[in-house]
Amino acid sequence: MQIPNHNRAARVNELVTRLREKGHRITPQRLAILKLLVENESHPSVEQVYEQIRPDFPTTSLATVYKTVNMLKEEGEILELGFANHSSRYDSNRPYSHPHLICIHCQDIIDAEVIEMAEFPDTLTEKYGYQILNHRVDFYGICPKCQMEAQKPE
Amino acid sequence: MQIPNHNRAARVNELVTRLREKGHRITPQRLAILKLLVENESHPSVEQVYEQIRPDFPTTSLATVYKTVNMLKEEGEILELGFANHSSRYDSNRPYSHPHLICIHCQDIIDAEVIEMAEFPDTLTEKYGYQILNHRVDFYGICPKCQMEAQKPE
DNA sequence: TTATGTGCAAACGCTTTGCGTGAAG
DNA sequence: CTTCACGCAAAGCGTTTGCACATAA
Numbered sequence A, B: 001m002q003i004p005n006h007n008r009a010a011r012v013n014e015l016v017t018r019l020r021e022k023g024h025r026i027t028p029q030r031l032a033i034l035k036l037l038v039e040n041e042s043h044p045s046v047e048q049v050y051e052q053i054r055p056d057f058p059t060t061s062l063a064t065v066y067k068t069v070n071m072l073k074e075e076g077e078i079l080e081l082g083f084a085n086h087s088s089r090y091d092s093n094r095p096y097s098h099p100h101l102i103c104i105h106c107q108d109i110i111d112a113e114v115i116e117m118a119e120f121p122d123t124l125t126e127k128y129g130y131q132i133l134n135h136r137v138d139f140y141g142i143c144p145k146c147q148m149e150a151q152k153p154e
Numbered sequence C: 001t002t003a004t005g006t007g008c009a010a011a012c013g014c015t016t017t018g019c020g021t022g023a024a025g
Numbered sequence D: 001c002t003t004c005a006c007g008c009a010a011a012g013c014g015t016t017t018g019c020a021c022a023t024a025a
Helices: A005-021 A028-039 A046-053 A062-074 A120-128 A144-151 B005-021 B028-039 B046-053 B062-074 B120-128 B144-151
Strands: A079-083 A086-091 A100-103 A109-111 A131-142 B079-083 B086-091 B100-103 B109-111 B131-142
Touching: A005 A028, A028 A046, A028 A062, A046 A062, A046 A086, A120 A131, A120 B131, A131 A144, A131 B120, B005 B028, B028 B046, B028 B062, B046 B062, B046 B086, B120 B131, B131 B144
Parallel strands: A100 A131, B100 B131
Antiparallel strands: A079 A086, A100 A109, A131 B131, B079 B086, B100 B109
């Protein structure tokens, strides 16, 4: 586990405070979504958040999760990884551009702590005139687990 | 223009030959789509291809363009840039992983010929065990034209 | 008390699919 | 002649929206 549990609790509290300051109400549903997102290292989808929230909030709906997640995105508190023809995945622990490793078999997504992109924006602005705001670096491949399962096919 | 015209014509011919060898039929619609994709440097969407084909093929449909584009993708002849909540964009001139600059105002997409990612896959395999197959590097920002228009707001 | 959030159902946008007709090889 | 492609309409899927009701502050 890369982030200690007490740090996660602290992040939830910070999040609640910051959202309240910005005029957002903290409903039980939202608190549950926040906790789940912060505690979850696996970049969950809205659907997954919804399924895990449901035991505690049986009447909640996908629409509510979507609305909360969009609010968090607009406040810059989560990073959205959108895909064509797949649901978006969310990272609330590192809500800034950073590289990912994505398994094309099981859709596993992990953070890759290797690549430093900091120097590129200036170069790109010089060469192409683009003002760079953020970036996205994804490496697609097969995760170790799927590689193993491919080798013993029974 | 980065790619000379005679090279484009050659690429269309190669494409036709290769597709035929793989058992695909070259219909007039497909030929028109191929030419358009090869001649177009602006990473067009299916919708844009459809609109530009329509004058010559008034009865054609989006479904046909989708099917052709998917066939080309499966044969590795075009690169698909998929986005959540936007239509996919296609590059038939460089059908391999390479970085892009994407304007978040006008959706302009250009190739960025700066970044070399070749050394990263090995590093990532060593560190995370992922077998890397391809990657995607996108820089999001404002293109020069949109920057200028933002400055003179009348 | 009142503005904001919830949750249902309907709508949306892009893409895919089914199927009868048509044409490439 | 046979197989594959076309093109229409319908369906699929993730996401958003409208609105009446509920509730946080």
